[in-house]
Amino acid sequence: MAVAENGSFTRAAEQLGMEQPPLSQQIKQLENELGVLLFQRLTRGVRLTDIGLVLLDQARALLGMQQQFLSTAQGLARGEKGHIRVGLAGAVSLLPMIPLTVRRFREAWPDVTIYLEESNTPALCKALHDRAIDIAIVRPPVPDGAGLLVSPLLEEETVVALPKGHPLAIHPNLELEMLADEPFIIFPRELGPGFHDAILSACHNAGFTPRMGQQAPQIASTVPLVAAGLGVSVVPRSLHQIHSGGVTYHSLGAKAPRAELAIAMRGGQHVPLLSNFISTLRACCRDMRDSTVTLTPGLPDMEAGQAGA
């Protein structure tokens, strides 16, 4: 390409920072390999042959693609380009730090696409292993075998969800043992063994074994079942955003179970994109904690409105 642009071996070699003889030899060798004469050697400089002209275009395209390859690699190395697929465990998307993280991350790295998807913890671990997603916010513990890197993200408070008009609903704050005789709406243990066990052992510590009522298909779907009057439930605080048909939320005392959340990802690799995402996420969690604590310190319960608008 340099020879074609300069019309001269001598000047092209100069431009390339090399001497003329090796350039001549390179071109000669290239011509031999291709079986084609690329340049007409004139007495004053050289000129592309017709065939050389055709191949020059293709060579330009080829070189452009190579540079694109390098730029992609560089972008990936710096975490500036590409996409990131994030899996969220049940009800996690209701946490306010999630949209905040997405917004901030998109501002900071506009050339990175974020895909969000929601599932339960075991399915997310499988998806990580299968490379269907790149990172997940899960409810620990995660199955050991998968070789995943897990690090704690935050502990979410839990609150009690009561059906509207329930006798206990007059108390803004409850103690766990007050629920000893109520039927518990709870999700299947497989969908979040850690959280499930945390609820059960908190009850045991409070001196009772919960009466199991209707099983909910997901964590978030306990709320409508409570609203339907089928029982009570202990749910992550972020679920208070759901006001399906009439539910009241009530904070628990010190014996409240805690809903742990953790970041899970495949190990053994340094993916700058993921490091950036995790930094953003952790920063958002910090910021939200600092600002939210002041927002709702003594009134975690709220009357549920109709889901009209």
Add this chain to the structure above:
Amino acid sequence: MAVAENGSFTRAAEQLGMEQPPLSQQIKQLENELGVLLFQRLTRGVRLTDIGLVLLDQARALLGMQQQFLSTAQGLARGEKGHIRVGLAGAVSLLPMIPLTVRRFREAWPDVTIYLEESNTPALCKALHDRAIDIAIVRPPVPDGAGLLVSPLLEEETVVALPKGHPLAIHPNLELEMLADEPFIIFPRELGPGFHDAILSACHNAGFTPRMGQQAPQIASTVPLVAAGLGVSVVPRSLHQIHSGGVTYHSLGAKAPRAELAIAMRGGQHVPLLSNFISTLRACCRDMRDSTVTLTPGLPDMEAGQAGA
């Protein structure tokens, strides 16, 4: 790519016909250059990193393009691929060997596209020089300066075109001197100096200087002017295919000027496509001469019908 496909340096090296250590080094160097870890080194083999997976796709595309480049070069070297732009001098496209050549060439080299265009000899020479066309069939002589390669193709007979009902039209064969008093319709000398001069000197040899009538803008457009009764003309025999409005064609004796045709192309290059085209063209000329001579030996004139169908 080989490492990624084999999941192992050892097996990849085997497949590539080299040893394992240099391959490991190559990959290591590539990773350093890109600033990216491409493979996770496991205890048993290696595995692409997420970044490596992205780059693998691009690398495949890049390699594919490179192979396409090589295949293009090879195709050009063998004259199997590409396109060829053919310029035709005035009225040449009426020669039956032209469509025959195109047909045969397309059969023999189906991956080559032929573009035909028609112009006058000087313009064709300029187009050749400007690389707007690759080869031309011209009416010699061609201007010297252009550095074009010219080789004779064939000599076309000329015939006399008379308006329908002209007194001389009763003779199937004419002699040139019979036209001494007729106004000659002729194209401007610039459009084909060789042919123009050939006509004039044939007249001088026959003992007269032709009376110049209306000038035709191109060689082929002498015919309608003759048909309109503005004069007579000496035209290449292939023009007898034009029956615009009523013209009769009459063969000339030994003193007939001859319309030379030649192949012109840029020199200094070996373009297999062009060699193939020229071979085909010459073969077609030979075949046509052998078969056409027997077709119309004694009756070169033909009554012009209306250009209706």
Add this chain to the structure above:
DNA sequence: TGATTTCCATATATAATTTATATGAAAGAT
């Protein structure tokens, strides 16, 4: 016309790179 300049080609020596051989270390398999 002859001298000079320009520019590509060739030859040879040197430097750089690539490749192979030998060997070590880590982890799974027997």
Add this chain to the structure above:
DNA sequence: ATCTTTCATATAAATTATATATGGAAATCA
């Protein structure tokens, strides 16, 4: 516990690329 597999490293050998020196052909200039 030993053996096998597999990647990494070190070093030597071969190959390849590069630079220097020089020649020849044609255009430019005196």
